[in-house]
Amino acid sequence: MKRRLFTLLFVLITISGFSQDLADIQLPKPNMEGGKPLMEALKNRQTRREFSDKELTQQQLSDLLWAAFGINRPESGKRTAPSAVNWQETIVYVCLKTGVYSYDAKNNLLKAINKEDSRSKMGAQGFVGDAPVVLVYVSDYSQMGVLATKDDKDFYGTVDVGYISQNVYLYCSSENLATVVLGMIDRDKIAKILNLGNNQKVILTQCVGNPK
Numbered sequence: 001m002k003r004r005l006f007t008l009l010f011v012l013i014t015i016s017g018f019s020q021d022l023a024d025i026q027l028p029k030p031n032m033e034g035g036k037p038l039m040e041a042l043k044n045r046q047t048r049r050e051f052s053d054k055e056l057t058q059q060q061l062s063d064l065l066w067a068a069f070g071i072n073r074p075e076s077g078k079r080t081a082p083s084a085v086n087w088q089e090t091i092v093y094v095c096l097k098t099g100v101y102s103y104d105a106k107n108n109l110l111k112a113i114n115k116e117d118s119r120s121k122m123g124a125q126g127f128v129g130d131a132p133v134v135l136v137y138v139s140d141y142s143q144m145g146v147l148a149t150k151d152d153k154d155f156y157g158t159v160d161v162g163y164i165s166q167n168v169y170l171y172c173s174s175e176n177l178a179t180v181v182l183g184m185i186d187r188d189k190i191a192k193i194l195n196l197g198n199n200q201k202v203i204l205t206q207c208v209g210n211p212k
Contacts, residue, residue, distance in 0.1 A: 022112035025101065028059050029108065030066035035174040045169050048178035051131045051209035055097070060175070061110075061133065064208060065103050067171035068092060068135070069164045079105065081163040084156035089143035090164060090203075093136035093194055095119045100194065118193050122205040123182040131178075131207035135168065136190060137161040141199040154201075161203040168206055178211040 035041070056064070066072075069092055072080045083089060092103040094110055095118050101110035120129030122136060139157030141148075148156075165181050172179040187202040196202070 021115045022099065024112050025058070025110040027062035027065070027108045027110060030062045030070060031059065032066070032072075035171075038170075041170050041173040045173040047180045048211055049125070049127050049180050049207075050212035051127065051178055051207065052212045053130070053132070054210045055132045056177075056209065060177075061094075062108060063175070064133070064168065064171055064177075065092065065094070065105070066108070068168050069103070069105060070108075071105050077106070081160070081167050083160045083163075085145060087143050087145070087156070087160075089140045089157060090160050091138040091140055091200070092164070093138060095122055095134040095136065097132065113194060116193070121193060122185060122190060123207070124184045124186070125182070128182065128205075128207055131209040133208040135206040135208065136194065137164060137203045137205070138194065138196060139201045139203050141201065142197075157201065158203055165204060165206055168208065172208060176211070177208060179206060179208045181206045 036044070067080060069079050069081050069090060071077055078086065079088060093113070094101045094103055097117050097119070099115040100113040100118050102113055104111050119131060119134045122128055122134045128134060139153070139161065141153045141157070144153050144156070168179055171177075182205045185202070185205050190202045190205070191200070194202075
């Protein structure tokens with residue numbers, strides 16, 4: 001009996017510690033004011049592939065993700081980027097030094113996926129692991145209508161990610177951050193890290209950080 005109690009206690013302690021390692025992150029309310037004017041942000045929009053080791057603050061992370069694909073019309077749940085038929089099929093994963101998370105726009109929350117630092121695995125280039133934040137865009141085909149064909153899903157899923165990644169470019173331009181979209185990625189390996197289902201497809205990744 002004592003052995004069973006000890007075993008149960010050990011399991012509970014282990015699970016508790018593991019959960020703490022995978023804790024969700026409640027982000028601060030995004031700041032929807034300030035920044036550069038749109039035309040200036042467009043003028044300065046560019047790709048940068050060199051990143052400093054300075055981490056983004058939680059406020060910057062909250063602002064970045066809201067700009068990318070946050071909810072800007074709470075009454076309808078619609079987002080800062082459009083999606084075909086308002087499917088909102090794109091899942092934004094966030095790779096940080098502390099682990100991998102998914103962005104929950106409704107609750108402004110980073111939901112813990114795993115505690116592995118997977119940043120360097122999100123692209124083939126050597127600089128990928130230097131970026132403090134690597135976003136992964138996944139299209140969830142199960143969110144699309146039953147009448148959508150495979151070609152429809154591939155096309156609209158890719159187009160919708162394009163809108164989101166451009167939002168990130170404009171936010172980074174406005175806040176003097178560096179960013180680059182990556183297409184040279186091992187999608188199968190990333191899918192395993194994220195534990196994706198058969199109806200979920202990795203489209204692109206995107207590095208974000210302070211310029212070096």
